[in-house]
Amino acid sequence: MEAITFEGTAKTPTVKFDSANGVFEIKGRSIPENSIEFYKPLVDWLDEYAKAPRDLTQVNVQLEYFNTSSSKCILDVFKKLETIHKGTNEVIINWYYEEDDEDMLEAGEDYESIIRVPFKMIEIVE
Amino acid sequence: MSFDINDYYSKLNSGDVLLAYKGSITSDLISNVLEVVEAKLDDLSEQAKVRKKVYNVLVESLQNLFHHNDELPDKLHDSFDPKFGVLVVSRVENNVYKISTGNFINSSKIKFLKDKIDKINSLSEEELKDMYKFILNHQKLSAKGGGGLGLVDIARKTGNKLEYSFDNYNNEYYFFNLEVIVS
Numbered sequence: 001m002e003a004i005t006f007e008g009t010a011k012t013p014t015v016k017f018d019s020a021n022g023v024f025e026i027k028g029r030s031i032p033e034n035s036i037e038f039y040k041p042l043v044d045w046l047d048e049y050a051k052a053p054r055d056l057t058q059v060n061v062q063l064e065y066f067n068t069s070s071s072k073c074i075l076d077v078f079k080k081l082e083t084i085h086k087g088t089n090e091v092i093i094n095w096y097y098e099e100d101d102e103d104m105l106e107a108g109e110d111y112e113s114i115i116r117v118p119f120k121m122i123e124i125v126e
Numbered sequence: 127m128s129f130d131i132n133d134y135y136s137k138l139n140s141g142d143v144l145l146a147y148k149g150s151i152t153s154d155l156i157s158n159v160l161e162v163v164e165a166k167l168d169d170l171s172e173q174a175k176v177r178k179k180v181y182n183v184l185v186e187s188l189q190n191l192f193h194h195n196d197e198l199p200d201k202l203h204d205s206f207d208p209k210f211g212v213l214v215v216s217r218v219e220n221n222v223y224k225i226s227t228g229n230f231i232n233s234s235k236i237k238f239l240k241d242k243i244d245k246i247n248s249l250s251e252e253e254l255k256d257m258y259k260f261i262l263n264h265q266k267l268s269a270k271g272g273g274g275l276g277l278v279d280i281a282r283k284t285g286n287k288l289e290y291s292f293d294n295y296n297n298e299y300y301f302f303n304l305e306v307i308v309s
Contacts, residue, residue: 010157010160010161011157031160031185031189033153033156033189033192033193065178065181065182065185067185067186067189068186068189068275068276068278068279069189071262071275071279072262072265072266072275075262075263098174100174100175101174101175101178102175103178103179103182103283106255110255110258110259110262113259114259114262114263
């Protein structure tokens with residue numbers, strides 16, 4: 001299947017989900033007023049990918065800001081990944097946060113406590 | 127005496143104000159406000175932590191205004207832009223900011239909102255975290271994309287109580303004012 005990619009904007013992140021190598025990236029800001037519009041295609045794409053996922057799917061999430069509207073959609077994305085992980089396929093979520101950004105670290109830990117997928121918290125040191 | 131919007135606005139718009147706005151709250155307006163405030167915070171070279179918190183709280187405050195604005199009845203429309211809201215960001219002192227927002231609200235919704243804020247204000251840090259996670263995991267997004275998490279997130283990120291008032295505008299409508307200190 002085709003990779004799904006979105007160029008980042010001031011309110012939406014850069015996205016590249018590549019089924020060929022199983023590396024998924026979400027990077028930048030996610031602060032749209034209506035996040036469903038933005039995330040629905042990603043969730044739909046994941047439904048397709050889940051039918052024949054790679055042995056290992058690596059998800060790199062590197063958000064500078066995200067709003068509460070996005071937080072639910074990001075959870076929906078993670079729930080799809082959880083479904084893939086429940087099979088025999090490996091999934092890992094690398095959650096990046098900037099040095100001293102405790103709020104972003106905590107946000108990652110919130111997801112980690114809800115979603116049964118291994119998380120790795122990675123501090124970006126400037 | 128009914129609530130005087132100009133009086134309210136001029137009181138807010140005093141001191142060390144980074145940005146003050148009253149009018150329509152649109153998606154473009156939100157983008158512009160965020161851009162301006164972000165640039166100003168950069169110039170003031172505040173701690174990165176505070177800058178991020180101010181930005182986050184501003185995003186949620188603006189989007190609350192965007193999603194939860196009640197339109198006034200037609201006969202009063204002339205005096206106010208559609209989706210009318212007020213936003214003032216001011217600097218209290220080094221690394222301390224105040225974000226004030228105001229919008230009209232139908233009196234029927236006051237109890238729900240007041241109960242929600244009082245509840246949030248009564249919770250400890252740990253309880254707020256649990257509330258956030260519960261809503262995140264159990265409540266669906268509205269069609270507009272609102273999730274009922276904005277105020278919880280603001281309280282959690284600032285660690286401060288949400289100050290608010292409801293001022294009577296006419297029989298049916300009140301003006302809801304919310305003040306958040308970010309430090």
